[in-house]
Amino acid sequence: MVRTNDAAWRFQQVIESCPDAFVEIDGNCLITEWNGEAERLFGWRRSELLGRSVFGIIGEQATDVVEQGVSVFRAMAEAENVSLAEMMRIFPNLAIDVRHKDGRMLLTSGMVFATRIDADFRLGGYFRIATPGDGPSPEVLDRDRLHDQLTGLPNRALFMRRLGVAIDDLGGSTGSVAVVVIDLDRFKAINDALGHDVGDDVLVTVASRLRLAGGGVRPMLCRLGGDEFLAMFEHPAAQAGDLADAFAEVALESIEEPIDVGESEIFLTASAGIASTDRRDCDASQLLSNADAAMHEAKGLGGKGKRLFGDAMRALVVERMTTEHSLHRALDRRELTLFYQPVVDISASATIGVEALIRWQHPEQGLVAPDRFIPVAEESGLIIPIGAWVLEEACSQLRNWRSHGDSDDSGMMEVNLSARQIDHPGIVTTVEDILKGTGLPPENLTLEITESALMRDAIAALGVLRALKSIGVSLAIDDFGTGYSSLSYLQRFPLDILKVDKSFVDELGNEQGSEIVAAVINLAHALGLRVVAEGVETEAQLDVLRHLGCDYAQGYLFSRPVPATELAGKFSLGA
Ligand code: C2E
Numbered sequence: 001m002v003r004t005n006d007a008a009w010r011f012q013q014v015i016e017s018c019p020d021a022f023v024e025i026d027g028n029c030l031i032t033e034w035n036g037e038a039e040r041l042f043g044w045r046r047s048e049l050l051g052r053s054v055f056g057i058i059g060e061q062a063t064d065v066v067e068q069g070v071s072v073f074r075a076m077a078e079a080e081n082v083s084l085a086e087m088m089r090i091f092p093n094l095a096i097d098v099r100h101k102d103g104r105m106l107l108t109s110g111m112v113f114a115t116r117i118d119a120d121f122r123l124g125g126y127f128r129i130a131t132p133g134d135g136p137s138p139e140v141l142d143r144d145r146l147h148d149q150l151t152g153l154p155n156r157a158l159f160m161r162r163l164g165v166a167i168d169d170l171g172g173s174t175g176s177v178a179v180v181v182i183d184l185d186r187f188k189a190i191n192d193a194l195g196h197d198v199g200d201d202v203l204v205t206v207a208s209r210l211r212l213a214g215g216g217v218r219p220m221l222c223r224l225g226g227d228e229f230l231a232m233f234e235h236p237a238a239q240a241g242d243l244a245d246a247f248a249e250v251a252l253e254s255i256e257e258p259i260d261v262g263e264s265e266i267f268l269t270a271s272a273g274i275a276s277t278d279r280r281d282c283d284a285s286q287l288l289s290n291a292d293a294a295m296h297e298a299k300g301l302g303g304k305g306k307r308l309f310g311d312a313m314r315a316l317v318v319e320r321m322t323t324e325h326s327l328h329r330a331l332d333r334r335e336l337t338l339f340y341q342p343v344v345d346i347s348a349s350a351t352i353g354v355e356a357l358i359r360w361q362h363p364e365q366g367l368v369a370p371d372r373f374i375p376v377a378e379e380s381g382l383i384i385p386i387g388a389w390v391l392e393e394a395c396s397q398l399r400n401w402r403s404h405g406d407s408d409d410s411g412m413m414e415v416n417l418s419a420r421q422i423d424h425p426g427i428v429t430t431v432e433d434i435l436k437g438t439g440l441p442p443e444n445l446t447l448e449i450t451e452s453a454l455m456r457d458a459i460a461a462l463g464v465l466r467a468l469k470s471i472g473v474s475l476a477i478d479d480f481g482t483g484y485s486s487l488s489y490l491q492r493f494p495l496d497i498l499k500v501d502k503s504f505v506d507e508l509g510n511e512q513g514s515e516i517v518a519a520v521i522n523l524a525h526a527l528g529l530r531v532v533a534e535g536v537e538t539e540a541q542l543d544v545l546r547h548l549g550c551d552y553a554q555g556y557l558f559s560r561p562v563p564a565t566e567l568a569g570k571f572s573l574g575a
């Protein structure tokens with residue numbers, strides 16, 4: 001310390017004799033003082049930090065507090081007639097998390113003060129480790145509520161609040177606001193294969209890379225939950241979208257850098273969607289869902305890339321919204337109906353059951369296939385009431401056939417369940433209630449769940465399947481071959497039937513194709529499952545399937561899906 005003048009020298013002594021860590025920053029948030037206690041507490045040498053940005057050593061939430069504090073202070077310092085005492089009133093006692101040199105985050109509580117020479121001000125503070133006895137300050141509580149525990153990033157609530165403010169600020173000006181949604185590709189596989197601790201480490205690493213990806217521009221970041229992150233950009237002119245685009249580019253590249261976990265490295269990719277607006281009447285959640293739609297488009301193109309929300313996507317969103325809107329009314333107006341397609345026992349040539357397939361009798365568009373509205377129903381949650389209706393309708397139909405002698409006791413009804421339905425906590429009770437209500441014995445109902453829906457969250461699915469199984473219904477894995485099954489799960493799921501996807505049946509004409517189907521049939525039989533071949537259209541396919549020992553078949557060769565009235569009397573269900 002050089003003794004330049006008495007006042008400065010005394011100031012230094014005050015700082016050094018202070019039992020707490022003393023830190024001071026200037027109006028650019030660069031560190032100007034760092035005393036001996038700060039060196040001891042946080043592990044950083046004074047010489048390492050003087051002149052460095054304070055943002056390098058504090059947590060994300062503290063960053064927000066300091067940024068806001070400094071900008072308010074700057075405005076007040078520029079207004080000459082505001083006294084220091086008045087300026088200090090805006091600062092409560094602070095809770096700031098500081099990154100120790102060894103990487104630990106230390107939560108400190110502190111008192112702040114300011115010094116000013118004309119418009120040049122400095123903010124200083126005395127900090128000590130917050131002790132549990134202090135009790136959490138209101139700032140800490142607020143921080144916990146508004147930040148993600150794992151990464152320290154703002155959470156959805158805080159992000160939406162700020163996004164709302166940013167959009168409101170657009171009024172009358174020429175500014176713009178942009179949002180980036182980033183979603184890691186196949187993150188679930190990492191969690192499943194390496195465990196949640198590794199998954200957590202990966203998320204923390206990704207968060208810290210995102211913090212650096214803005215370059216000179218610091219976006220507001222957020223962890224939306226799971227493996228989804230958000231960034232928001234504001235710009236006084238129209239360039240928020242460009243900033244967001246440049247950020248997404250750097251962010252995706254930085255995520256692709258290998259991530260060290262223990263001895264090995266993980267390689268990740270991510271997908272990003274970007275949406276921007278210059279309109280004050282834009283809704284924050286609409287902007288977010290536009291960016292989300294763009295991100296999903298990037299995923300649909302194979303991931304590892306970014307997409308901008310543009311006119312084409314806007315048209316798609318409008319179409320989806322229209323579909324959702326009319327789908328809402330379709331249930332009430334009884335526009336939904338079920339078609340049934342026979343499932344045939346190959347060796348006995350008998351129809352053992354039917355699969356219920358939904359159709360929408362749209363007032364203007366005519367008969368609409370499920371592929372065009374089931375995804376919308378799933379996304380909007382409408383699949384829950386629609387799915388319950390399907391179950392009820394299908395079960396009473398079979399009950400009806402049984403009472404008219406169109407089905408014997410073994411005739412089976414197969415109903416499709418979507419992922420969203422098996423996630424729903426009420427699913428087991430719904431199935432039980434419907435069976436009770438319609439009087440259909442559980443052994444006459446098979447529930448089909450696609451392979452991809454099952455493997456999406458295999459552990460959760462396992463619990464639901466076991467609960468459904470305990471009611472006495474049969475379970476089928478649908479569209480087998482289109483997802484990525486883990487053999488160990490396939491073995492653990494209490495399944496009865498495996499349905500080989502039509503795409504494999506289509507390849508039965510060539511040698512390799514039939515070898516694959518043979519392997520699937522053998523695997524299924526080894527696991528004690530019976531096999532249905534889906535989409536059988538020709539006698540030649542049926543011959544190969546018979547030869548390979550496939551149990552059942554379903555397809556246009558036997559019948560297209562038809563209304564119940566067309567089936568009555570035509571088939572007698574049952575073995
Ligand atoms: P899925 O469960 O795999 O149903 C088989 C699909 O293949 C049906 O299409 C059926 O019409 C079609 N198909 C059957 N045999 C042949 C054939 O020989 N050739 C060709 N080209 N196609 C054949 P659909 O009815 O359009 O249903 C499509 C998908 O929609 C279903 O696939 C199922 O995943 C879903 N779905 C249908 N109804 C429901 C429902 O009530 N709830 C849920 N969650 N999903 C449903």
Ligand code: MG
Nearest residue numbers: 355416448478
């Ligand atoms: Mg099916």
Ligand code: MG
Nearest residue numbers: 478479499534
């Ligand atoms: Mg299928």
